[in-house]
Amino acid sequence: xxxxxxxxxxxxxxxxxxxxxxxxxxxxxxxxxxxxxxxxxxxxxxxxxxxxxxxxxxxxxxxxxxxxxxxxxxxxxxxxxxxxxxxxxxxxxxxxxxxxxxxxxxxxxxxxxxxxxxxxxxxx
Amino acid sequence: xxxxxxxxxxxxxxxxxxxxxxxxxxxxxxxxxxxxxxxxxxxxxxxxxxxxxxxxxxxxxxxxxxxxxxxxxxxxxxxxxxxxxxxxxxxxxxxxxxxxxxxxxxxxxxxxxxxxxxxxxxxxxxxxxxxxxxxxxxxxxxxxxxxxxxxxxxxxxxxxxxxxxxxxxxxxxxxxxxxxxxxxxxxxxxxxxxxxxxxxxxxxxxxxxxxxxxxxxxxxxxxxxxxxxxxxxxxxxxxxxxxxxxxxxxxxxxxxxxxxxxxxxxxxxxxxxxxxxxxxxxxxxxxxxxxxxxxxxxxxxxxxxxxxxxxxxxxxxxxxxxxxxxxxxxxxxxxxxxxxxxxxxxxxxxxxxxxxxxxxxxx
Numbered sequence: 148x149x150x151x152x153x154x155x156x157x158x159x160x161x162x163x164x165x166x167x168x169x170x171x172x173x174x175x176x177x178x179x180x181x182x183x184x185x186x187x188x189x190x191x192x193x194x195x196x197x198x199x200x201x202x203x204x205x206x207x208x209x210x211x212x213x214x215x216x217x218x219x220x221x222x223x224x225x226x227x228x229x230x231x232x233x234x235x236x237x238x239x240x241x242x243x244x245x246x247x248x249x250x251x252x253x254x255x256x257x258x259x260x261x262x263x264x265x266x267x268x269x270x271x
Numbered sequence: 272x273x274x275x276x277x278x279x280x281x282x283x284x285x286x287x288x289x290x291x292x293x294x295x296x297x298x299x300x301x302x303x304x305x306x307x308x309x310x311x312x313x314x315x316x317x318x319x320x321x322x323x324x325x326x327x328x329x330x331x332x333x334x335x336x337x338x339x340x341x342x343x344x345x346x347x348x349x350x351x352x353x354x355x356x357x358x359x360x361x362x363x364x365x366x367x368x369x370x371x372x373x374x375x376x377x378x379x380x381x382x383x384x385x386x387x388x389x390x391x392x393x394x395x396x397x398x399x400x401x402x403x404x405x406x407x408x409x410x411x412x413x414x415x416x417x418x419x420x421x422x423x424x425x426x427x428x429x430x431x432x433x434x435x436x437x438x439x440x441x442x443x444x445x446x447x448x449x450x451x452x453x454x455x456x457x458x459x460x461x462x463x464x465x466x467x468x469x470x471x472x473x474x475x476x477x478x479x480x481x482x483x484x485x486x487x488x489x490x491x492x493x494x495x496x497x498x499x500x501x502x503x504x505x506x507x508x509x510x511x512x513x514x515x516x517x518x519x520x521x522x523x524x525x526x527x528x529x530x531x532x533x534x535x536x537x538x539x540x541x542x543x544x545x546x547x548x549x550x551x552x553x554x555x556x557x558x559x560x561x562x563x564x565x566x567x568x569x570x571x572x573x574x575x576x577x578x579x580x581x582x583x584x585x586x587x588x589x590x591x592x593x594x595x596x597x598x599x600x601x602x603x604x605x606x607x608x609x610x611x612x613x614x615x616x617x618x619x620x621x622x623x624x625x626x627x628x629x630x631x632x633x634x
Contacts, residue, residue, distance in 0.1 A: 183497075184304040186589035187566050187596075205618070207566045209303045209588060210497060231564075235304075 148271065149176040151242055155218065155258060156267035159200075162242065163218040168255060171246040172218060174206065177271055179241045182208035185234045190215075190226040190248055197223065199257055203248060206237070215247065219257040225249040275320035276412045276475030284493050291496060292384035294321040299495045306498035307591040310460055314420035314486050315494035319467070320475075321384035323408040325394065328377050335402035336378050339394055340370060341521055341538050343531035347372040352439045352457060355529050356521050357393060358540045362547075363517040364524070366390050367509060369457060371441060379453075383511045397539065412475045416482060417458045417465040417502075420489035425466055427485040429454070438463070447481035449474045459499060461506035461630060504586050507558050507599065507629025513569055514556060514585040514599055522547040523601065524556045554582060555607040558599050558629035561615060563622035567598035572616040573606075573624075581606050584615060590631055597631045598624075 154162045160178035163170050179185065190204035197203055202214040203223055227246050229236060237245035252258075262270065273294050281288060286297035297318065300306055309315045327336055337344045342355035351372055357365035366386040371379035382390045387408050398404060416425055426433050431444040436456045446452040446468065453469035470478055483491055500510065509515045509524060521530045522544055532545045561567060567587030572580050587598030598615070606613055609628060614621040 183299065184302050184591075187564065189565070207589070209501065209591075212566065212568065 148180075148268075149242070150264045150268050152264045154242065155261035155263065157216065157218045157261060158270060159216050161215060161218050163258075163261065165252070165258065168252050169224070170219070170221075170250050170252055172203075172248050172250060173241055173246045174215065174237060175267070176241050179238045179245070182206065182211060182213065184209050185237045188230045188234045188237065188247065190223070192223045193226050193248075195223055196221065196253065206234075217250070218261060219250075219252050220254055221250040221252040223248050224251055273409075275318055276472045277318040277320065277479055280479055281318065281493065286493070286495060289496075292321055294384060296321060297493065297495045298497050300493050303495070303497040303501060304591045306492065306494045307501050309490070309492045310418045310462060310494055310498065310502055311592055312419065313489045314416060314418040314424050314491045315498075316482060316486070316491060317415040317417065317494050317499055318413075319415050320412040322413055323382040323384060323387035323390065323406070324411045324469070325380040325382060325391065326377070326405040326407055327380060327394075327402050328405070329401070329403040330376060331400040331402040332376050332378055334400050335394070335398055336370060336380070337536060338400070338538055339397050340368070341526075341530040341544070342370070343533050343536045344370060344372075344378075345535055346531075349374050350440050350442060352441055352455060353529075354439075356515070356526060357390065358521065358530075358538060358544060359393075359517060360540050361517075362520045362540065362543055364511070364515050364519060364521060365393050365517065367511055367515060367526075371453075371455070385512060410472060411469055412472050412478075413467060413469050414478065414482065415458050415460075415465070415467045416486075417460045417462045417494075419462065419464075420486065420491075421462065421465040424482065424486035424489060424491060425454075425468075428481050433466070434464075436466070446470075447478050449478060452478070459508060460502040461508070461632065461634070463634070501588050501591050504588055504597065504599070505590050505592055505630065505632035507631060509556070510586060519556070519601070520544060520547055520552065523552045523554055551604065553604055554601045555604055556585065556599060556601050557607050557626045558597065558631060559613060559615075559624045560627050560631070561596035561598075561622055561624045563624070564596075565615070565617045565622045566596050567600075567615045567617070567624070573600050573602055574614040574616050574621055575606065576612065576614060576621075578614070578616075578621060581613065592632045595631075599629070602626070
């Protein structure tokens with residue numbers, strides 16, 4: 148199970164990678180493995196400002212559909228358009244090309260409440 | 272929870288095992304899309320030993336099978352197979368099944384694992400005719416070997432020319448050194464020249480090992496229940512419990528072709544179903560394709576353009592072969608014509624879809 152040290156995690160299996168007050172968000176290797184083949188990803192919240200833990204999109208595997216939640220509060224700036232045609236990228240590269248949204252964080256202190264790699268590993 | 276004779280092989284392949292219809296069954300091996308593709312492009316093996324087998328024998332065997340099944344058993348000859356269903360007395364379906372005619376006084380009924388007890392009780396309750404019944408479900412193993420390389424794989428293991436076993440026929444043959452194996456030209460994938468093989472549990476190791484050795488050059492792989500479902504859905508085949516059940520009639524389900532209102536076929540509830548056929552039904556099971564993006568799933572509502580509920584999705588998936596979202600569901604008859612525009616309600620949104628012909632996948 149791949150859990151990079153440089154990311155923060157939620158108990159709902161999202162990861163976040165920050166760059167100033169912007170960040171990209173995806174789902175973890177564990178999550179993609181549990182979901183199995185991902186067939187559709189829907190994000191219709193671009194341009195909206197959402198609270199921490201609010202649903203920003205849904206991810207559909209062959210047998211299941213799951214909501215994806217904001218790790219921290221902020222505005223959804225962008226959806227990774229490559230995933231519209233090729234959602235399986237999330238299976239093959241969950242921390243790289245399979246990133247899902249870019250956000251502008253509204254409260255950087257919320258990052259302190261997230262799990263680090265060791266704590267996330269503990270959770271699994 | 273019961274185990275099939277193949278559980279140790281599934282575990283060795285790293286299968287994800289789940290309880291299904293009272294059995295520990297492999298739902299997933301390497302991934303549903305990859306497994307699906309294996310069956311569509313080369314050859315895959317399904318452990319379907321959970322399926323039930325009931326023998327009906329004796330001078331009254333024909334009469335009982337004719338009574339409890341909707342298809343016309345008189346149309347069968349030795350070595351032929353029929354898809355059929357058990358109608359109940361309330362307009363619904365007890366189960367769908369395959370009927371094998373071994374000879375005029377011996378029939379094999381192959382039934383769904385989830386319905387073995389229900390079917391067994393039902394058949395016995397209807398058997399005022401005195402046919403001999405035997406439930407062999409726990410003694411028989413079954414493998415489905417499906418895909419373009421299924422025939423080439425299996426042919427290595429028998430002297431019998433497998434091209435002499437066309438679709439919906441069977442032979443008892445020597446196979447992989449085992450006598451009296453039932454080689455059946457059937458399957459739940461829509462693949463041509465593919466087979467289902469029935470044998471005693473005691474021969475399971477020998478046959479599994481031989482089949483995987485024979486198929487190695489074609490990249491043979493074990494296939495789980497998840498891909499079994501996507502494969503059958505691409506063909507528009509009904510799954511009992513999803514698309515048909517105790518409350519849906521074969522006429523509503525589009526199974527009129529296995530419900531034969533011919534002289535001499537006085538099956539249970541014939542009069543009611545014949546009336547449905549003649550007078551029409553208010554809902555029909557239809558295939559649809561989503562036009563908007565999304566994935567239809569069982570129990571999602573089907574609506575008209577105004578959002579009024581006109582039906583319900585019974586099966587749905589992103590078709591691995593077509594890369595398009597497809598499904599089946601019951602819709603009010605006035606919306607059931609090919610090309611009709613319908614909407615699938617997905618998380619409070621109406622996604623446009625249209626009624627299409629099945630199979631979705633045409634090979």
